[in-house]
Amino acid sequence: MRYLPKSQSERQEMLDAVGAKSIEALFETIPAKYRLREALKLPGPLSEMEIIDYFKARAEETSRGYTSFLGAGVYQHVRSVVTDALVQRGEFLTSYTPYQAEISQGTLQAIFEFQTLMAQLTGQEVANASMYDGSTALTESVLMAERLTQRHRVLVARTVHPEYRQVLATYAKHLGIEVEEFGFTASGQIDLASIRADALAESAAVVVQSPNFFGVLEALGPVAEAAHAQGALLINCITEPLSLGVVRPPEAADIVALEAQSFGVPSSYGGPYVGVIATRDKFVRQMPGRLAGETTDAAGRRGFCLTLATREQHIRREKATSNICTNEALYALVVTIHLCLLGKEGLRELAAQNLAKARFAQEAMKAIPGVTLPFSGKIFNEFVVEFPRPMKHINERLLAEKIIGPLALDRYYPEQNNRGLLCVTEVTPRAEIERLAAAIRKIVAA
Amino acid sequence: MSNEGTLKDKSARAETEAPGIKKAGRHVSQNEGLIFEKSVTGKRGIEFPPLDVPALDPATALGAEFARGGVEGFPEVSEIEVIRHFTRLSTWNYAIDLGMYPLGSCTMKYNPRVNEFVARLEGLATEHPLQPDKVSQGCLRILHDLQKCLLEITGMDAASLEPVAGAQGELTGLLLIRAYLESKGNARRKILIPDSAHGTNPASVIIAGYEVENIKSNARGQIDIENFRQFVTEDVAALMITNPSTIGVYEENIAEIAEILHSRGALLYMDGANMNALAGITRPGDFGVDVMHLNLHKTFSTPHGGGGPGAGPVMVKKILEPFLPVPVVTEKNGEFALDFNRPKSIGRVRAYCGNFGVLLRALAYTLAYGPGIRQATEDAVLNANYIRKHLEDVYDLPYNLPSMHEVVFSDARQKRHGVNTMDIAKRLIDYGFHPYTTAFPLIVSGALMIEPTESESKEECDLFIEAMRSIAAEAETNPELVKTAPHATRVGRLDEVAAARKPILRWKPRQHLDSTPHKVTATAVPTA
Numbered sequence: 006m007r008y009l010p011k012s013q014s015e016r017q018e019m020l021d022a023v024g025a026k027s028i029e030a031l032f033e034t035i036p037a038k039y040r041l042r043e044a045l046k047l048p049g050p051l052s053e054m055e056i057i058d059y060f061k062a063r064a065e066e067t068s069r070g071y072t073s074f075l076g077a078g079v080y081q082h083v084r085s086v087v088t089d090a091l092v093q094r095g096e097f098l099t100s101y102t103p104y105q106a107e108i109s110q111g112t113l114q115a116i117f118e119f120q121t122l123m124a125q126l127t128g129q130e131v132a133n134a135s136m137y138d139g140s141t142a143l144t145e146s147v148l149m150a151e152r153l154t155q156r157h158r159v160l161v162a163r164t165v166h167p168e169y170r171q172v173l174a175t176y177a178k179h180l181g182i183e184v185e186e187f188g189f190t191a192s193g194q195i196d197l198a199s200i201r202a203d204a205l206a207e208s209a210a211v212v213v214q215s216p217n218f219f220g221v222l223e224a225l226g227p228v229a230e231a232a233h234a235q236g237a238l239l240i241n242c243i244t245e246p247l248s249l250g251v252v253r254p255p256e257a258a259d260i261v262a263l264e265a266q267s268f269g270v271p272s273s274y275g276g277p278y279v280g281v282i283a284t285r286d287k288f289v290r291q292m293p294g295r296l297a298g299e300t301t302d303a304a305g306r307r308g309f310c311l312t313l314a315t316r317e318q319h320i321r322r323e324k325a326t327s328n329i330c331t332n333e334a335l336y337a338l339v340v341t342i343h344l345c346l347l348g349k350e351g352l353r354e355l356a357a358q359n360l361a362k363a364r365f366a367q368e369a370m371k372a373i374p375g376v377t378l379p380f381s382g383k384i385f386n387e388f389v390v391e392f393p394r395p396m397k398h399i400n401e402r403l404l405a406e407k408i409i410g411p412l413a414l415d416r417y418y419p420e421q422n423n424r425g426l427l428c429v430t431e432v433t434p435r436a437e438i439e440r441l442a443a444a445i446r447k448i449v450a451a
Numbered sequence: 452m453s454n455e456g457t458l459k460d461k462s463a464r465a466e467t468e469a470p471g472i473k474k475a476g477r478h479v480s481q482n483e484g485l486i487f488e489k490s491v492t493g494k495r496g497i498e499f500p501p502l503d504v505p506a507l508d509p510a511t512a513l514g515a516e517f518a519r520g521g522v523e524g525f526p527e528v529s530e531i532e533v534i535r536h537f538t539r540l541s542t543w544n545y546a547i548d549l550g551m552y553p554l555g556s557c558t559m560k561y562n563p564r565v566n567e568f569v570a571r572l573e574g575l576a577t578e579h580p581l582q583p584d585k586v587s588q589g590c591l592r593i594l595h596d597l598q599k600c601l602l603e604i605t606g607m608d609a610a611s612l613e614p615v616a617g618a619q620g621e622l623t624g625l626l627l628i629r630a631y632l633e634s635k636g637n638a639r640r641k642i643l644i645p646d647s648a649h650g651t652n653p654a655s656v657i658i659a660g661y662e663v664e665n666i667k668s669n670a671r672g673q674i675d676i677e678n679f680r681q682f683v684t685e686d687v688a689a690l691m692i693t694n695p696s697t698i699g700v701y702e703e704n705i706a707e708i709a710e711i712l713h714s715r716g717a718l719l720y721m722d723g724a725n726m727n728a729l730a731g732i733t734r735p736g737d738f739g740v741d742v743m744h745l746n747l748h749k750t751f752s753t754p755h756g757g758g759g760p761g762a763g764p765v766m767v768k769k770i771l772e773p774f775l776p777v778p779v780v781t782e783k784n785g786e787f788a789l790d791f792n793r794p795k796s797i798g799r800v801r802a803y804c805g806n807f808g809v810l811l812r813a814l815a816y817t818l819a820y821g822p823g824i825r826q827a828t829e830d831a832v833l834n835a836n837y838i839r840k841h842l843e844d845v846y847d848l849p850y851n852l853p854s855m856h857e858v859v860f861s862d863a864r865q866k867r868h869g870v871n872t873m874d875i876a877k878r879l880i881d882y883g884f885h886p887y888t889t890a891f892p893l894i895v896s897g898a899l900m901i902e903p904t905e906s907e908s909k910e911e912c913d914l915f916i917e918a919m920r921s922i923a924a925e926a927e928t929n930p931e932l933v934k935t936a937p938h939a940t941r942v943g944r945l946d947e948v949a950a951a952r953k954p955i956l957r958w959k960p961r962q963h964l965d966s967t968p969h970k971v972t973a974t975a976v977p978t979a
Contacts, residue, residue: 096543
């Protein structure tokens with residue numbers, strides 16, 4: 006087998022050295038009745054070429070040749086070959102968590118740069134080395150707020166990504182955290198007036214998302230003020246961080262839970278992605294996840310090491326801030342390299358392109374008789390469209406035209422059954438937006 | 452301080468050129484500051500096609516309420532500078548691709564390159580998790596095929612590929628236990644955990660709303676079966692066990708332990724972190740395990756990438772299947788689908804459908820071996836025993852039971868000379884190896900936990916053995932040399948106390964203008 010660097014004679018030599026009669030002898034502590042007597046029924050073994058063939062065949066059974074208008078927390082954006090070439094260096098790809106700092110300075114410095122970029126982007130003071138994804142980052146942010154305030158209730162906007170809220174519900178259930186949801190207004194923004202002051206006074210945090218699940222930007226100032234007045238924290242969730250290239254950062258928030266997939270990470274049918282938590286310095290000791298810090302060696306040379314580990318499970322066990330161990334380091338590196346390539350100018354230009362594309366798509370939709378944009382709030386690169394027909398009807402016909410249409414909102418909001426969430430980015434050609442509009446015009450008129 | 456540095460550097464040269472160090476030599480590596488320190492206004496590393504719709508001024512479009520000027524402090528560098536920056540950083544890392552990485556419990560095996568290639572194929576890397584099943588058949592079939600393989604390897608009945616790390620698999624498994632017991636009328640209160648367990652185990656128990664009850668290992672590092680009986684009360688929901696245990700020893704009474712638990716209505720959870728000792732040899736499902744997770748970034752070769760990503764799929768017996776998290780991958784007449792309609796489900800543990808890119812690589816790994824996965828397990832166990840055999844006369848072996856995929860020594864003998872496990876580990880770096888796992892498991896004082904995996908040749912194992920024996924000798928003849936190691940790295944041991952006391956967790960413009968501690972002296976001698 007090509008992955009195994011031993012000849013049969015070497016195996017025998019090693020067995021002899023060990024003093025074992027046979028390889029089976031090394032497994033004798035396993036009771037005989039539980040040792041497999043037959044080979045496992047597994048496909049393979051396959052050569053490298055056969056493995057490639059298998060996966061190429063699978064790649065033919067997906068959406069190649071389709072144009073997608075899906076966003077909803079996962080975005081198609083430019084990716085540079087530079088990023089991919091760099092992260093495939095074995096020294097990054099095949100290294101472990103940098104506990105041995107002296108031979109992990111590359112990873113550690115890159116994490117330090119990642120933390121810096123995330124803090125700069127979100128307008129927060131400090132960010133961690135990554136969480137699994139946005140949904141678990143949000144969930145962990147709520148647990149963090151609970152520890153900080155010692156309150157066991159949380160108010161969550163219905164405009165927060167529904168799957169993120171589902172994950173929060175799974176975790177909160179057995180921790181005794183009560184999750185209460187609140188609604189939105191005709192602008193598509195949160196209904197701040199619907200939050201009672203007495204509910205706030207008992208809550209660890211108010212959780213909002215901006216741009217929210219409907220693509221609408223939330224005004225964070227007023228909600229932060231309302232929350233802080235009652236001793237609650239504001240958690241802001243961001244699923245489209247490219248927006249921060251042109252949109253004001255959530256400085257008013259106390260904790261930011263971010264999904265960084267937009268920055269060079271392929272959509273890859275759901276993962277791996279990159280969650281991040283950013284917060285204020287004073288809250289850092291309650292923040293979950295790894296942190297790299299700057300320090301020096303005995304000769305005064307600058308170096309980086311993992312730090313504040315007393316928050317973590319390998320030191321604190323059941324008293325840890327979280328059970329997280331493995332995170333998404335390699336994809337945090339992807340994000341870091343991608344953002345270095347973009348730089349200050351590129352980030353802004355890319356964000357501005359998204360803004361322009363979305364405006365163009367909004368105009369194209371509005372021009373179709375019977376099609377409306379139900380929410381009046383400002384958007385970044387996705388928005389809700391209301392059709393005169395159910396989404397199922399629209400999307401089935403679009404699929405026949407090789408278009409993956411807007412995400413049907415009734416999947417998560419049963420009352421919004423004629424509405425779809427439409428996303429366009431810099432990689433969506435104008436001609437495809439026009440083709441979508443023409444197809445919808447036909448479907449709606451039929 | 453600078454004097455000390457110079458002296459140290461001189462000794463470093465001497466020690467890395469010592470004839471005893473065969474695997475590693477010295478070579479120059481490039482110095483490199485932080486990317487922010489290289490930034491010059493007006494540079495950029497990427498350009499885009501021109502906008503094909505009318506431009507929109509963000510300030511006007513968003514208004515004063517939402518518009519942002521620019522991101523303060525963001526780097527401005529060219530493409531070549533990005534390439535050099537990260538390439539230079541990469542050369543400061545050790546990696547499996549460079550040599551043996553014997554971290555116990557971490558299973559640092561070869562990460563096949565073809566897995567990277569197929570994960571990047573257009574049509575797989577490009578798919579959106581919310582796209583219709585009809586245009587996702589290839590992705591769903593990959594998930595379904597992997598599920599089938601993992602069930603065959605573990606002998607379990609059903610799987611969830613949703614959890615994205617071992618710790619999340621643990622939590623998911625515990626929530627499944629809770630949901631099952633709740634359906635029987637009583638979720639119970641406690642989870643039993645041996646004192647040799649990974650830290651994630653107790654941390655996950657808390658999130659699942661249970662209490663941890665630690666059980667002491669007996670003198671042989673195993674669960675004391677008579678003692679164990681008394682622990683399993685009506686309050687106990689499950690035992691969470693790692694098998695082989697973290698000292699690399701098969702839990703000989705595991706089937707009886709399962710019976711005791713089952714007879715009292717409790718379940719057996721197995722942490723599959725050490726599955727690399729069992730794949731193809733024995734199946735947890737056959738010896739009484741009710742629920743377990745696998746670490747695909749360990750046993751199934753997906754790259755650790757400096758800390759992640761991983762995947763922690765959960766495998767269960769039939770009784771737990773109704774409670775699996777959503778979505779579940781199903782197949783009917785050759786049509787694959789994501790099933791969300793599962794009324795008894797514990798819910799979602801993550802958005803979308805798991806770390807697909809990791810799952811895909813694990814399938815590529817499994818396909819490469821097929822039933823031959825047994826050979827990988829045999830080689831892994833052979834390597835561990837070979838290393839044990841050649842080191843047990845110089846390092847203390849606290850638990851003298853047959854080793855499986857890893858061996859755990861203690862630093863008891865070297866401590867007499869003031870040298871501890873961390874010192875030995877750091878000295879290994881000078882010999883060209885990544886250290887083993889230090890100071891874990893907690894039941895061994897000063898542990899040296901060594902897991903070579905099947906990916907190491909006899910030659911590499913021999914070099915490792917030689918290095919470890921040489922360090923054992925140095926610990927007696929020149930303990931200072933070991934205690935001050937590593938001598939050949941870019942930086943020496945770092946001041947972790949200062950790092951934690953006054954944390955500097957990000958770059959800020961001013962703080963770095965005032966000091967220049969990062970200017971590495973020309974005499975610094977890097978390796979790796």
